Structure formats: structure tokens, C-alpha cells
Amino acid sequence: xxxxxxxxxxxxxxxxxxxxxxxxxxxxxxxxxxxxxxxxxxxxxxxxxxxxxxxxxxxxxxxxxxxxxxxxxxxxxxxxxxxxxxxxxxxxxxxxxxxxxxxxxxxxxxxxxxxxxxxxxxxxxxxxxxxxxxxxxxxxxxxxxxxxxxxxxxxxxxxxxxxxxxxxxxxxxxxxxxxxxxxxxxxxxxxxxxxxxxxxxxxxxxxxxxxxxxxxxxxxxxxxxxxxxxxxxxxxxxxxxxxxxxxxxxxxxxxxxxxxxxxxxxxxxxxxxxxxxxxxxxxxxxxxxxxxxxxxxxxxxxxxxxxxxxxxxxxxxxxxxxxxxxxxxxxxxxxxxxxxxxxxxxxxxxxxxxxxxxxxxxxxxxxxxxxxxxxxxxxxxxxxxxxxxxxxxxxxxxxxxxxxxxxxxxxxxxxxxxxxxxxxxxxxxxxxxxxxxxxxxxxxxxxxxxxxxxxxxxxxxxxxxxxxxxxxxxxxxxxxxxxxxxxxxxxxxxxxxxxxxxxxxxxxxxxxxxxxxxxxxxxxxxxxxxxxxxxxxxxxxxxxxxxxxxxxxxxxxxxxxxxxxxxxxxxxxxxxxxxxxxxxxxxxxxxxxxxxxxxxxxxxxxxxxxxxxxxxxxxxxxxxxxxxxxxxxxxxxxxxxxxxxxxxxxxxxxxxxxxxxxxxxxxxxxxxxxxxxxxxxxxxxxxxxxxxxxxxxxxxxxxxxxxxxxxxxxxxxxxxxxxxxxxxxxxxxxxxxxxxxxxxxxxxxxxxxxxxxxxxxxxxxxxxxxxxxxxxxxxxxxxxxxxxxxxxxxxxxxxxxxxxxxxxxxxxxxxxxxxxxxxxxxxxxxxxxxxxxxxxxxxxxxxxxxxxxxxxxxxxxxxxxxxxxxxxxxxxxxxxx
Amino acid sequence: xxxxxxxxxxxxxxxxxxxxxxxxxxxxxxxxxxxxxxxxxxxxxxxxxxxxxxxxxxxxxxxxxxxxxxxxxxxxxxxxxxxxxxxxxxxxxxxxxxxxxxxxxxxxx
Numbered sequence: 001x002x003x004x005x006x007x008x009x010x011x012x013x014x015x016x017x018x019x020x021x022x023x024x025x026x027x028x029x030x031x032x033x034x035x036x037x038x039x040x041x042x043x044x045x046x047x048x049x050x051x052x053x054x055x056x057x058x059x060x061x062x063x064x065x066x067x068x069x070x071x072x073x074x075x076x077x078x079x080x081x082x083x084x085x086x087x088x089x090x091x092x093x094x095x096x097x098x099x100x101x102x103x104x105x106x107x108x109x110x111x112x113x114x115x116x117x118x119x120x121x122x123x124x125x126x127x128x129x130x131x132x133x134x135x136x137x138x139x140x141x142x143x144x145x146x147x148x149x150x151x152x153x154x155x156x157x158x159x160x161x162x163x164x165x166x167x168x169x170x171x172x173x174x175x176x177x178x179x180x181x182x183x184x185x186x187x188x189x190x191x192x193x194x195x196x197x198x199x200x201x202x203x204x205x206x207x208x209x210x211x212x213x214x215x216x217x218x219x220x221x222x223x224x225x226x227x228x229x230x231x232x233x234x235x236x237x238x239x240x241x242x243x244x245x246x247x248x249x250x251x252x253x254x255x256x257x258x259x260x261x262x263x264x265x266x267x268x269x270x271x272x273x274x275x276x277x278x279x280x281x282x283x284x285x286x287x288x289x290x291x292x293x294x295x296x297x298x299x300x301x302x303x304x305x306x307x308x309x310x311x312x313x314x315x316x317x318x319x320x321x322x323x324x325x326x327x328x329x330x331x332x333x334x335x336x337x338x339x340x341x342x343x344x345x346x347x348x349x350x351x352x353x354x355x356x357x358x359x360x361x362x363x364x365x366x367x368x369x370x371x372x373x374x375x376x377x378x379x380x381x382x383x384x385x386x387x388x389x390x391x392x393x394x395x396x397x398x399x400x401x402x403x404x405x406x407x408x409x410x411x412x413x414x415x416x417x418x419x420x421x422x423x424x425x426x427x428x429x430x431x432x433x434x435x436x437x438x439x440x441x442x443x444x445x446x447x448x449x450x451x452x453x454x455x456x457x458x459x460x461x462x463x464x465x466x467x468x469x470x471x472x473x474x475x476x477x478x479x480x481x482x483x484x485x486x487x488x489x490x491x492x493x494x495x496x497x498x499x500x501x502x503x504x505x506x507x508x509x510x511x512x513x514x515x516x517x518x519x520x521x522x523x524x525x526x527x528x529x530x531x532x533x534x535x536x537x538x539x540x541x542x543x544x545x546x547x548x549x550x551x552x553x554x555x556x557x558x559x560x561x562x563x564x565x566x567x568x569x570x571x572x573x574x575x576x577x578x579x580x581x582x583x584x585x586x587x588x589x590x591x592x593x594x595x596x597x598x599x600x601x602x603x604x605x606x607x608x609x610x611x612x613x614x615x616x617x618x619x620x621x622x623x624x625x626x627x628x629x630x631x632x633x634x635x636x637x638x639x640x641x642x643x644x645x646x647x648x649x650x651x652x653x654x655x656x657x658x659x660x661x662x663x664x665x666x667x668x669x670x671x672x673x674x675x676x677x678x679x680x681x682x683x684x685x686x687x688x689x690x691x692x693x694x695x696x697x698x699x700x701x702x703x704x705x706x707x708x709x710x711x712x713x714x715x716x717x718x719x720x721x722x723x724x725x726x727x728x729x730x731x732x733x734x735x736x737x738x739x740x741x742x743x744x745x746x747x748x749x750x751x752x753x754x755x756x757x758x759x760x761x762x763x764x765x766x767x768x769x770x771x772x773x774x775x776x777x778x779x780x781x782x783x784x785x786x787x788x789x790x791x792x793x794x795x796x797x798x799x800x801x802x803x804x805x806x807x808x809x810x811x812x813x814x815x816x817x818x819x820x821x822x823x824x825x826x827x828x829x830x831x832x833x834x835x836x837x838x839x840x841x842x843x844x845x846x847x848x849x850x851x852x853x854x855x856x857x858x859x860x861x862x863x864x865x866x867x868x869x870x871x872x873x874x875x876x877x878x879x880x881x
Numbered sequence: 882x883x884x885x886x887x888x889x890x891x892x893x894x895x896x897x898x899x900x901x902x903x904x905x906x907x908x909x910x911x912x913x914x915x916x917x918x919x920x921x922x923x924x925x926x927x928x929x930x931x932x933x934x935x936x937x938x939x940x941x942x943x944x945x946x947x948x949x950x951x952x953x954x955x956x957x958x959x960x961x962x963x964x965x966x967x968x969x970x971x972x973x974x975x976x977x978x979x980x981x982x983x984x985x986x987x988x989x990x
Binding site: 005006009010023024026027028030031034035056062063066067 | 907908909912927928931932934935938939940941947954955956957
């Protein structure tokens with residue numbers, strides 16, 4: 001009750017603030033005059049009485065201020081401080097704009113990168129209890145995570161004691177007949193409990209029944225939400241309808257929810273079950289699945305791995321030929337999904353954080369300079385009655401205003417940055433990283449931005465307070481900011497600038513290393529000439545091309561049709577385009593060499609006769625095969641140099657023979673030539689031993705077409721698909737791209753490119769801010785020492801010696817910064833060596849180059865203040881003080 | 882000037898209220914009365930007096946009105962209210978208790 005009446009009284013006083021002040025003023029004047037009169041009555045001289053009364057009464061402004069504090073609202077003074085801060089900041093727009101831009105830059109970069117970190121690493125995967133899901137696969141020497149064989153999967157599912165459920169999935173492609181022609185669409189085949197293990201509830205219809213993945217089950221399919229919307233108009237009556245996938249009618253039984261994503265398989269339009277086993281799945285030695293499982297309560301990933309390794313060992317004893325050295329791999333599902341991108345994101349976040357640090361340090365040192373030049377103002381306000389608490393609050397308010405402005409601009413910048421960065425991610429990459437689609441200004445990001453804001457606000461509020469001349473008021477008044485404080489600032493500010501230069505150096509070295517890695521990656525030895533190559537993926541409908549001879553014939557037709565296109569020099573097909581990935585391997589055994597059942601795992605590719613001619617891959621020895629070498633002729637093969645080196649060291653492999661692990665007579669082939677190592681895997685992968693078999697002896701229904709053109713390869717791309725459809729409109733084509741596009745848009749190249757560009761951007765900004773910081777320190781130091789320099793010149797100092805003096809100061813700071821930067825850079829580069837390719841973390845040319853760039857920029861930044869110092873007019877400098 | 886002992890914290894409000902029980906007074910008069918009544922021992926700083934008066938006004942323990950002084954000058958006179966009288970009683974008894982307590986402590990020593 002009491003507090004309410006008090007509040008209203010205060011409110012009334014607030015409205016009549018003018019009256020309150022004039023009354024208080026009058027009351028105090030009365031008090032003073034009364035006192036003066038009493039003193040005079042005691043016999044004091046009038047003049048002395050007046051002075052004594054004034055002195056005894058004390059600082060009138062402060063007294064009024066104190067009464068005011070009793071009746072005023074706390075917010076009222078905050079509002080006053082706020083308005084004053086705005087006035088102060090508007091009075092020095094240069095400072096305000098610079099500080100806010102720097103903050104916006106640092107905050108914007110950090111928040112934008114953090115949004116990606118949040119989407120990828122912090123937000124949980126959209127499954128039930130995602131941390132209990134594990135990625136379960138086989139393990140071989142070449143691949144720590146290799147595909148699971150169907151037969152092994154069935155046994156693992158039965159024999160394991162650690163999973164409450166274990167399911168399998170594999171990618172597939174379907175040909176879909178649409179009004180605009182045959183369209184290849186991505187699909188997946190999964191075991192029946194796949195969606196149940198993830199905890200996904202369907203948006204429409206039903207999930208697969210248990211047992212629906214068994215042979216003999218009906219052909220049923222579940223649609224992705226996007227497919228349901230785009231191909232079936234989002235209609236509810238879609239359930240129960242049939243859709244022909246590669247010519248086979250499937251009943252639609254369900255639709256997945258809109259937010260469903262499964263990163264390991266990327267974009268999938270149609271989900272079917274594994275109910276019809278393909279040739280591979282019938283053999284235990286053929287691996288084409290991946291496994292996903294849910295851990296039983298209380299079971300750790302480590303325990304699951306131990307159990308599965310035991311199961312794999314058991315199967316190895318049971319099936320010695322197919323399961324030799326086939327171990328198990330169990331790791332958290334999120335590890336499989338975000339494991340690759342984590343180091344990149346962390347490096348980027350680190351880079352953005354360092355940029356923010358430089359920005360904050362720069363703004364803090366600007367604030368220091370300002371507080372230095374405002375010493376007199378503070379002293380005057382103190383003398384006029386401002387209490388220390390009020391003065392401190394003034395600085396806090398200014399810091400807060402600055403940071404609020406910086407944060408607001410920073411959030412805008414972050415939003416822009418996020419949009420821009422999201423646009424830079426290609427559609428293919430987004431398919432593989434669906435979690436990035438959830439990026440945006442969510443509560444996590446805002447909390448992050450808020451935390452930065454609070455920390456920075458505290459920093460900016462504290463910085464000038466440390467330097468407030470609260471105790472030495474008279475000194476501040478008399479002196480106007482000269483003397484000992486100057487040297488103190490110089491020491492403190494100088495340390496800050498060394499920190500800035502160090503950080504800038506770290507970022508520059510990081511950018512240099514990443515840039516060089518990217519360059520090395522793009523210029524890695526491919527084993528063929530990637531220019532003037534156009535490629536296309538082709539999917540042959542299996543119902544039409546069911547027999548080997550039919551596939552062989554259409555293969556020949558495709559090649560000759562493509563080769564006959566205007567501007568095409570030659571054409572070839574392959575079961576897998578170069579630079580797409582190691583894998584699709586074969587276990588081979590050499591005739592006439594000792595064999596102990598080990599798995600000699602090599603890449604296996606089926607290629608047409610002109611394939612290597614088209615790639616312009618070098619023949620090292622022997623011959624390429626001819627188009628006539630088909631199933632009716634003796635089986636032949638080409639090997640790459642890596643295979644020759646590994647299995648025929650010091651021998652001539654030409655004429656030697658190999659076959660499958662049992663040396664089945666039909667599998668025996670003769671090696672007729674050695675081809676240069678063609679990069680089959682991603683750009684940063686190793687060269688694996690590889691065998692190349694004639695397409696005409698070993699056909700595929702999914703092939704890559706490569707053509708070498710005489711003109712710009714981009715111009716041929718639109719005609720390639722059309723040419724294939726002229727042969728048979730039922731053939732599906734997709735992914736037309738030049739070889740160079742495929743290389744530069746590959747995931748490896750994209751990730752390296754984006755990290756190099758982003759860190760490069762941070763580094764350039766850091767360099768700019770660091771150099772501006774150095775300029776600020778030197779320029780301020782020169783302005784503080786104007787009189788000293790004037791004296792020196794008056795006493796006969798040469799211009800050159802003044803230059804030397806200033807540049808020496810700058811040189812020291814720069815040298816220290818570069819030295820500390822070198823040490824920190826090597827440490828930082830070691831931390832990010834996972835991202836480096838073909839370069840060591842202590843790459844000398846990069847370190848030297850960066851040191852040179854930083855040194856030169858620093859020299860430039862200190863040259864201008866040095867020139868000003870050297871041109872000081874001694875007469876003016878001395879008179880000015 | 883020899884340093885005068887500081888007022889015990891929290892007692893200024895009580896002293897002002899007590900002073901006003903005799904007659905309404907203006908600020909200078911209150912300061913003067915306290916000094917005289919304490920035989921020059923207690924000096925009320927102007928810096929504490931006026932904020933204290935504003936505080937008492939806000940609490941509703943005193944009222945203020947502008948009147949003429951004997952010398953025909955305008956001054957703000959403070960009058961004790963009923964609530965103020967009650968408050969004085971509360972503060973006085975608290976003060977007595979404390980003095981008694983302090984006295985006991987000092988005696989024992």
C-alpha cells in the first residue's frame with residue numbers, strides 16, 4: 001500500500017519536475033542566506049560570511065542531485081544517461097560508425113557461422129532418441145566403414161545381443177514414366193522396420209508391415225513428402241493407388257512427414273522394401289547395404305562394437321572364403337552424418353570468433369582513446385556534482401548503447417550472411433546435409449548473439465572505467481589529459497595491438513593454408529585431361545534390356561551416336577565415372593601366385609573400348625582393348641599402375657591372368673595393358689589398385705557417358721540427353737555436366753572451397769582491422785608526443801631520426817605480433833590439419849608470405865603517422881601547449 | 882575546525898521528526914534546532930538534510946507548505962503528520978532498545 005502511494009507521489013513530482021527543482025533551489029538559497037546572515041550577526045565581515053556560507057553549504061548541484069535521487073525514478077536517470085550517450089555518440093560520428101561497423105562485422109560473422117554449427121552439430125537429429133541410434137556396417141582394411149552384405153545383415157540381426165532393432169537400407173534408382181518423358185528418380189530399398197527404428201511416424205497411410213521385406217511380399221512403396229506434393233498433388237486418395245517404378249507396378253501405402261530427412265541417403269523420392277533380392281544380395285560375398293540400429297538400454301557404442309566384432313568373427317569361421325577379414329563397424333549415427341563437416345564448421349567458428357575478438361579489441365582501444373580525451377569532461381562533471389556511481393553508469397550506458405547498436409546491425413549482417421551462405425551450398429550438397437535446411441534465427445542463435453552482446457557490453461563498460469580519473473579530479477582538470485596517463489595507455493593499448501596482429505596473422509596463415517590446399521586439390525594429378533569432357537549419367541530400363549547382348553548392343557549404339565554428334569571427337573561409357581568415389585570393388589586372385597584366401601580388393605570398372613582414348617589417359621604398357629572383344633572372345637582386362645606396382649613388383653604383368661577368389665574358369669581374364677592411375681575416388685582420396693574390363697564382356701544398366709569435344713564442352717551438354725532419347729525415349733538420363741564442373745562441384749572441392757573463401761574473407765577483414773588498430777595506436781602516440789617531437793626537432797633532430805623513432809615503435813609492435821602470430825599459427829594449423837591437403841601445417845612459403853604481407857601493411861599503416869610526426873612544426877607544437 | 886562526530890546512521894530521520902514535534906520548521910531551522918539541542922555536538926550536513934526531508938515527504942510523515950518567516954521571507958515549513966508521529970514512536974522505541982543494548986555490552990566490558 002505504502003509503496004503504491006509513494007509511487008504516485010513520485011509520479012506527481014515527475015510531472016511537476018520544474019516546480020520541484022525551483023522550490024528546492026529556493027529552499028537551499030534561503031538556507032544559505034540565513035546562514036550567511038547568522039555569521040554576519042556573529043560579527044564576521046560580509047564578504048567572509050558569504051564565502052564561509054557557500055563553502056559550508058558545499059556543492060549545490062550535487063545536493064540537488066541527491067534530493068533528486070530520492071524523489072526520482074531510477075529509470076529516469078537511466079533515460080537521461082541514455083539520451084546523453086546518444087548525444088555523445090552522435091557528436092563523434094566517426095567513432096560511432098567505425099565502432100558499430102566493426103562490431104557488426106564480428107558479431108555478424110560469428111552468429112552466421114554459429115547458425116550453421118547449431119543446425120549441424122547442436123540441434124538433435126529429427127528422430128526418436130537420436131543418441132541411441134548407431135550406424136552398423138562391416139569393416140575391411142581399405143574401408144573402415146564398408147557395405148554390409150545382405151546375408152551378413154540377416155545373421156547380424158539374429159545373432160546380436162546389443163540392439164533392440166537393426167535395419168538395413170540401400171540406394172537405388174527408378175525410371176518413372178512422366179508426361180514429359182522417362183525420368184530417373186532416386187529411391188531407396190529398406191528393411192521393413194527402417195522407419196520404426198528411427199521413430200518416424202508417417203504423415204499419411206501406413207508404415208511397412210513386419211515381414212513386408214520378405215521374398216514374395218507385394219510391391220509396396222512409401223512416398224517422400226516432396227514427391228507426394230509435386231507428383232501426386234498432395235491428394236489423400238493417393239494411398240492404394242499404383243505407381244510404375246522402372247515398369248513394375250507398386251502400391252502406394254504411405255507418405256513420410258514433411259520434416260523427414262535421412263542424410264546418409266540424401267534425397268529419396270520412393271522408399272520400397274528389400275523384398276526382391278538382386279543378384280548381389282543373394283551372395284554373401286557381395287556388399288551393398290548399410291545398417292542402422294537402436295542400442296538396447298544401457299548398452300554403450302563400445303559394447304555394441306565388441307559384440308558385433310564377435311559376431312563378425314563367428315561368421316568368419318563359418319564362411320571362411322566370403323567373410324575373411326570382414327570385421328564390424330559401429331558408431332553413433334550422428335557421427336556418420338556430421339562427422340565430415342564438424343572440423344570444417346569448428347574451424348570456421350574459430351575463425352569468426354577470432355575476427356570478433358579483433359573487432360572487440362579494436363573497439364575497446366577506441367574507447368580507451370576516447371576516455372583519455374574525455375578525462376577533462378569527466379573531471380568537470382565530477383566537480384559539478386556528478387557522483388562516481390553516476391559517472392560509471394554513464395560509461396556503462398555508452399557501452400551498452402554501442403553494443404546494442406552493434407548487435408542489431410550484427411544480427412542483420414548475420415541474417416544476410418546466412419542467406420548468402422545457404423545459397424552458396426549447392427542443391428546436391430544440401431541433399432547430403434538436409435539438417436542445414438533448418439538454419440535460421442532460432443532461439444539458440446539468438447541466445448548466442450545475446451551472450452556475445454553481454455560479454456562485449458561488460459568489456460566496453462569496464463574498459464573506460466578502469467581509466468576513469470575519479471580519484472585525481474584536480475589533476476584531470478588542470479592537465480587535460482597529458483602526463484603519466486599517456487604512457488600508461490600506450491603500454492596497455494600497445495599490448496592490445498600486438499594481440500590484434502597476432503590474431504590477424506593466425507587467420508591469414510589459416511586462409512593461406514586452406515587456399516593452398518584448395519589449389520593443390522584442384523590441381524591434383526587426375527591421370528587424364530579433364531578439359532573438353534562432357535558427361536551424362538544413363539539409366540537403362542531393365543525390363544527392355546534384360547539380356548547381356550541387348551545391353552551390349554545399346555551400349556554400342558549410345559557410344560557411336562554420341563561420337564557422331566557434331567564437335568565430338570570420341571565417346572566412351574563406364575560403369576562409374578572418374579572422380580566419383582573409390583568402391584565398387586572386386587576380390588581377385590592371380591593365376592600362378594600363392595594364395596591364402598586373402599581378399600585382394602581392387603576397384604572394378606566396366607568401360608567401352610574408346611573410354612581411355614576419350615579421357616586421354618596414358619597407356620603405360622601393352623594395349624587398350626577393342627570394340628570387337630565381346631563375350632564371344634577371350635576375356636581380357638586392363639590394370640592401373642597401382643595394381644601393377646602392388647601385385648607385380650618388378651614383374652611384367654602383361655599376359656598374366658587372374659580370376660575370382662576360387663579361380664572359377666569363367667572368371668579368368670588376361671591382363672593386356674597397364675593404364676596410368678586414373679583418379680576414381682574423390683579428389684583428396686588415394687589411388688587404389690583398379691581393374692578395367694570391357695563393357696562388352698561385362699555389362700551394366702547404369703552407366704556414365706563421357707565425350708571429348710573439340711569446342712567448348714558446355715555447348716554439347718543440352719544435346720547429349722536428346723541424342724540418347726532419339727535412340728530410345730525409355731532410357732533415363734540425368735546429371736549432364738562437364739568433367740570440370742563435376743570436379744569443382746564435388747563435395748570435397750566445395751567444402752574446401754567454401755572453407756578457404758570464408759576463412760580468407762575473415763583473414764582479409766582481420767588484416768584490415770589489425771592494421772587500422774596499429775594505425776590508431778601509432779597515430780595516438782604521435783599526437784600525445786607532439787610536444788616532445790617538437791622539442792627534439794627544435795634541438796636539431798633530423799626528419800629521418802623522427803621517422804626512425806616512430807617506425808621503430810611500430811616495428812616493435814609488428815615484430816612482436818608477427819612472432820606471436822607465427823607460434824600461434826603453427827599451433828592452429830596443427831589443429832586443423834584434417835582440412836589440409838597436400839600441405840604441411842608449417843608450410844614455410846605460406847608463413848613467410850603472410851609475415852611479409854602483415855609486415856608491409858603494418859609499415860604502411862605506421863608510415864602516415866610517422867610522416868605527420870616528422871613534419872611537426874616545432875614552433876607551433878611548443879606554442880600549442 | 883575540529884571534526885564533529887558523525888550522526889549515527891538512520892537516526893537523522895528520527896531527529897528531524899522529533900524536532901518537528903515542537904513546532905513546524907523550515908530546513909535551516911531544523912538544522913539549527915538539532916545543533917542547539919545537542920549543544921553543538923550534532924551537525925546536520927545540508928547534503929543529508931534535504932534528501933532526508935524529501936524522503937520523509939514521500940513517506941507521508943511530514944507535510945510541507947510555503948509560509949512567511951518572521952523576517953517576512955518565503956520559506957518551506959515542514960509539519961509533522963499523524964503518521965509521522967506514529968513513526969517517531971516506533972523509531973524512538975527502536976532507538977531506546979538499541980542504546981540500552983549497546984550500554985549493556987559496554988558495561989560488561
